[in-house]
Amino acid sequence: MARVIFRSLLSMLLAALVGSLIVFTLLRSLGGDVAHIILGHNATAGALEALQRELGLNAPWYVQYIKWLGGVFTGNLGVSYAAHFNIFNEIVRRFVPTAILSFGSLFLSIPIALALGTYSAVYSKKIRGGLLDVASQIGMALPVFWAGLILVLVFGIRLGWLPTGGYTSPFEDLGRSLKQLVMPILALSLGNVSILARYVRSAMIDVMNEDFIRTAMAKGRTRRSAALVHGVRNASVSLVTVGVVHFGHLMAGTVVIENVFVIPGLGRLLLTSVLGREVIVVQSLTLVIVLMILVMNFLMDIAYVLLDPRIRDKGGKAVA
Numbered sequence: 001m002a003r004v005i006f007r008s009l010l011s012m013l014l015a016a017l018v019g020s021l022i023v024f025t026l027l028r029s030l031g032g033d034v035a036h037i038i039l040g041h042n043a044t045a046g047a048l049e050a051l052q053r054e055l056g057l058n059a060p061w062y063v064q065y066i067k068w069l070g071g072v073f074t075g076n077l078g079v080s081y082a083a084h085f086n087i088f089n090e091i092v093r094r095f096v097p098t099a100i101l102s103f104g105s106l107f108l109s110i111p112i113a114l115a116l117g118t119y120s121a122v123y124s125k126k127i128r129g130g131l132l133d134v135a136s137q138i139g140m141a142l143p144v145f146w147a148g149l150i151l152v153l154v155f156g157i158r159l160g161w162l163p164t165g166g167y168t169s170p171f172e173d174l175g176r177s178l179k180q181l182v183m184p185i186l187a188l189s190l191g192n193v194s195i196l197a198r199y200v201r202s203a204m205i206d207v208m209n210e211d212f213i214r215t216a217m218a219k220g221r222t223r224r225s226a227a228l229v230h231g232v233r234n235a236s237v238s239l240v241t242v243g244v245v246h247f248g249h250l251m252a253g254t255v256v257i258e259n260v261f262v263i264p265g266l267g268r269l270l271l272t273s274v275l276g277r278e279v280i281v282v283q284s285l286t287l288v289i290v291l292m293i294l295v296m297n298f299l300m301d302i303a304y305v306l307l308d309p310r311i312r313d314k315g316g317k318a319v320a
Contacts, residue, residue, distance in 0.1 A: 008301040012294045019290045020072065024065050027283045068283070077284045082276055087284050090269065095288075097167050098265035100181060101254050102292075105188035106247065113193050117200025124205060133201070139194025144253045148187035148260040155183060165262040184261045188253050192246065199242045247296045251289050 059067075071077050077087035116132055123129035156164035163180050170177040255267035262268075266285060273281040 005302065008298050012298045015294055016287075016291055019294070020069055020287050021065065023283050023286045023290065024061075024068065027279055027286075028061060028064075068280075072284070072287065078280055080273075080278055080281055082278060087281055090281075091266065091285065091288055094265050094269050096169070097263050098251075098254055098258070098267060100170070101184055101188060101257065101263070101265065102247070102250050104181065104185045105192060105250060105253075108185060109189045109192035109196055112189075113196030113200055116193065117197040118204050120197065120201045121204030124201070132197075136194040136197050136201075139190055140198070142191055142194075144187055144191055145256045145260055147190045148183065148257055151183040151187055152260070165260075167261075167263045167265075180261075184257045184263060187257055187260075188250065191253075192250060195246060196242060247293055251292065 068078070071088075075088050077091070079086055080090075116136070120129045120132040120136075124133075152164050155162045162183055163176075166180055168177045168180055251267075254265060255270055257263070258265045258267040259271060266288065270282065270285045270289075273285065
């Protein structure tokens with residue numbers, strides 16, 4: 001177990017280093033002069049040169065990269081070029097709303113998808129199983145922004161049950177915060193449940209054809225009982241894999257949802273920074289999102305060992 005954790009942690013750190021270089025290089029290759037954006041096209045050459053020197057933009061790219069990467073490790077990401085806010089403090093302030101949305105949606109989606117996918121697999125040859133399969137197809141095709149707007153129209157405007165937007169910290173007012181987060185989390189979860197449920201259904205159908213399921217049924221268990229007792233845990237390995245891989249898509253969905261529901265999270269900051277050509281903010285935010293995905297992959301490796309010890313050989317090395 002310790003060896004698996006060490007190897008996964010090392011892989012995560014190397015991937016983070018490579019990811020930081022890719023993010024930095026791609027954003028710098030897009031072109032455009034930050035000094036021109038800040039001062040305008042009517043700025044004099046002297047003013048542009050002075051601003052570039054002040055921001056360190058006249059230094060070689062590798063010097064800028066090392067300085068930025070050093071700031072990542074020390075928590076000093078610099079200051080926004082135009083808005084002049086401390087980037088690290090702003091990311092920390094906006095991290096909580098995004099974390100609540102993304103992880104809330106993930107934790108809501110996984111058990112529901114596991115239940116629906118298992119039910120659909122057990123009754124795959126019956127009408128009720130087919131109906132669930134059709135419903136999951138519709139859910140997969142549902143755009144996240146459209147789901148959010150429909151929820152706002154129905155539950156926010158027509159019924160008036162929930163606020164149509166805004167964000168309150170759960171540490172300030174838990175009740176109001178939960179009301180404001182219900183619709184964003186549901187909007188993110190609708191598509192996730194549909195995608196994950198289909199993977200669970202496929203994995204469960206494969207598991208139901210395994211010898212140990214037939215043995216359990218031969219000993220007197222029903223098909224449903226054998227699936228619940230023996231099949232769910234084996235199908236959970238596939239669900240963990242797909243859930244973590246899908247986490248990147250989930251983070252992209254938060255960018256849309258935070259703007260639909262006016263939630264001051266990382267997604268909203270990313271969009272406003274892109275529109276404002278805040279390169280230093282965009283690259284730092286992108287790296288934070290990459291690190292979140294890498295951490296989820298690290299946790300996935302640990303979950304593999306806990307859910308299915310067969311992926312370790314006798315020496316403790318992961319074999320899958």
